[in-house]
Amino acid sequence: MSGRAWDRSSEIGSPWSETDRHTHQIRLGDLGLQPDDRFLYLFDYGDGHEFEVRVQAFNPAAPPDEYPRLASRQGRAPRQY
Numbered sequence: 001m002s003g004r005a006w007d008r009s010s011e012i013g014s015p016w017s018e019t020d021r022h023t024h025q026i027r028l029g030d031l032g033l034q035p036d037d038r039f040l041y042l043f044d045y046g047d048g049h050e051f052e053v054r055v056q057a058f059n060p061a062a063p064p065d066e067y068p069r070l071a072s073r074q075g076r077a078p079r080q081y
Contacts, residue, residue: 001031003040005050014045028068049078 001010012026013019033039033055043049056071 001039003038003052005040005042005048044078047078 012021015022015024035057037055041051041053
């Protein structure tokens with residue numbers, strides 16, 4: 001959550017990582033994020049794909065649907081296996 005990969009003081013790791021907080025225990029809504037907040041999402045620890053995620057807005061009146069949704073993207077997605 002600090003914006004730095006492998007920052008033990010703030011990271012939320014995969015279930016098998018040696019962190020205090022794990023992804024299966026925490027929901028984004030529990031983090032107190034506000035619009036324009038940013039955090040680093042590290043995908044594929046071996047290849048180290050890093051993405052900066054920016055909170056755009058919250059819509060409590062949003063209709064029930066499949067969430068989360070991708071609002072936009074920049075560049076090409078990395079190849080996967």
